[in-house]
Amino acid sequence: MSPRTAQTSAPVIDTIAERWSPRSFDADHTLPEGALRGIFEAARWAPSASNTQPWRFIVTRRGSESFARVAETLMGFNQQWAVNAAALIVNVANTVDAEGKPLPWAEYDLGQAVSHLSVQATAEGFHVHQMGGFDRAAVAAAFGLAETQTPVSITALGRLGSADQLPDVLRERELAPRTRVDLDDLILVND
Template sequence: MNIKTASNDFPIHPLLKERWSPRAFNNRFIEPDKIRSLFEAARWAPSASNIQPWYFIVGLKGDDTYEQITGTLVEFNLLWATSAPLLFVAVANKIGKKGEINPTAQYDLGQAVAHLTFQAMEEGLYVHQMGGFDPLLAKTIFGIPDTHEAMTVVAVGYIGKPESLHKNLVASETSPRERRKAKDSVFSSKFNTPSSIF
């Protein structure tokens, strides 16, 4: 069993059991049809009032967009993210259909990226989402309108070897995944009141 395989307490889909966020990526380019399937999966995510407030700025290793995306990353993420063959900025449209603030835009964008992540696992790819980037710089570089917000940068690729990473990153790459128990996140009646379903 892979060290990163989830030690789940209850049955879950095998792709979720094996999903994790590596930092070591193989330099192998991703087939275009697989890339299209990732964003097709994102397209079919649910969203409030079907607004679909998600947009993606995609860079393939070697192109200008990829280099511009790497320019927004914090130093820590630069240690590993440039090994991924695909990077994209996930952008949320904060405005609804009538010009009002859309309070679920970020939530819906997250669902779209989650759908993309699930599809990536089906395609033999892995996804690592990063909050460590400069959203204001991304806004400037890519001309993102004030009505939209860059929320995260995402690395996608085939998994690589841990020994290819900076020495400070190897331990996290080779240690088991951990999560708090589901029962500690699920409540009834009031917040922090355990649910009887567990």
């Protein structure tokens, strides 16, 4: 159990308790061939509205030209820490089906797939950190996405590095206690 493990008010499966979003990634860690198959397989088996599976992923590994293009679109502090991750994955929602019919749950479904991916990644010893702070239009332009393909978030994935490498302000956030709304406040009705 790490000091970042969630302090839960009821037992949950270990992988959920152990998932957290670091900013310190090991800049020397690279991904062997095939290392990401498991996480995308987990995403693939997420539920989705009418089984439409609207999730798509742009997978870039540190050192590639695509990784640099994704990194360039990150905003604020994100660029500082996320460039040390072994991979930056753009999470894309297909907002219409093959016939052009709108998929109103596309972003919801994508979120579930990323959640599956995150839990699988944690179980495999990776850490992941999702980001909404990036320029959507810039990502769409950089990878020639259609108007119906929305880049919703970016996931940094890699091995945990030392918090000592972070600038002061980020190190403070990295080590701050993890907080959550009380369980009782989440349940609107519990009849």
